[in-house]
Amino acid sequence: MSTFEDLTVRIQHFVWQRRVESWEHEASPNLGKVIDAVIEEAAPGPEMLALDLGCGSGQVSLRLAPQVAELIGVDISERMVERMLARAAEDGLSRVRGQVSPLERLELARNSVDLIVSNYVFHHLNDDAKARVVQLCYGWLKPGGRLVIGDMMFGRGGTTQDRQVIMDKVKLLAAKGIGGYWRIAKNAVRYLLRVQEKPIAKERWVNLFETAGFKDVHVRTVVAEAGVVVGMKSSDAGAKDSHD
Template sequence: MSIFEDFTVRIQHFVWQRRVESWEHEASPNLGRVIDAVVDQASPTLEMRALDLGCGSGQVSLVLAPQVAEMIGVDISEGMVTRFLARATEEGYTNVEGRVSPLERLEVDPGSIDLIVSNYVFHHLNDDGKARVVNLCYSWLKPGGRLVIGDMMFGRGGTAEDRQVILGKVRLLAAKGVGGYWRIAKNAFRYLFRVQEKPIAKERWMQLFLDAGFHNIEVLTVVAEAGVVVGDKPGGQEPH
């Protein structure tokens, strides 16, 4: 990992440590729909060892926990993992483990995981980071294992679909008045210079999965700006 990437990881850790208390209250209805789609595409079974990348306080992990043998939640923020484990205890789950690590540095035994899920995390990684972690996921999965990623899925305005998504977001924020215009300016800077949010189009996601070796790949649009990409590692008995 380069010095710049290491600096980026440290910044992400600082930001998410500060958002622990507010994160559970920030989820929008659209984000809830993406969470539901990730869970639906996961196809969990009681024999599975599952891994949630960027688990936050458990929005996906704690839905899947009673449906799998073991659930491992990973997040860059100690505070998020602490909250995740506290919620698991409150809900009576004894099959839950938490780990603190940037995704790019996470160490998992090859071929040891049946299911990997992630929701609204990968757009914080640069494009090389996305590819690196998707390839790591492939190595961590058992033959027949499944990777399910929910995320923002649009490009930088190069297609009509991208432009429609961007225009829709601008109109929504503009309707909020002065505060909305400030958010338009702030988000435009982040988007154009890929400072914080770095989404990629559905076609790019498909290619990342193909390059890693996945098959049975599907990219599903859930809301205008976001969707779910799912793929299986060849071999074994694949989940359905």
């Protein structure tokens, strides 16, 4: 990992360490709809070992955990993982584990998990890191395993759909008055410079999945700005797969 990438990881760790207490209250109203879609597309089963990448304080993990044999929540922030595990204990969920790691540096055994999910996390990664983690997921999954990612899914304004999503977000924030205008300015800088949020269009998500080796890839639009992309690792995928 380059010096720049290492600095990016350190910044992300710092940011998410500070947001533990506020995250559950700051989340977009659309987030619940995307979580519902992620859980549905995951099709969890009682024999599965599941992995939640960027688990945060457990919004997806704690809903998925009762439906699988075991769940591992991974996050860059140890405080987020601690919060997720505390909530799991409060809910009597004993088969939930936590691991602290940047997703790009996570190490797991090959062909070791049945299901991988992630929600509203990948847009914080640059495009190379997105591709790298999707490839890692392919290696971690058992043959027949499934990867489900919920995220913002729009590009850089090059399509009519992109421009409509951007305009809808601007109108929504503008309706909130001065505070909304401040957020428009702040988000515009982030978007133009790709400093914090780096969403990509649905078509690019499909390409990332297919390049990594996933089959039966499809995208489900949930709200205007977000959707869920799903891919399967072939049941006959062998150990000679090149995507480590």
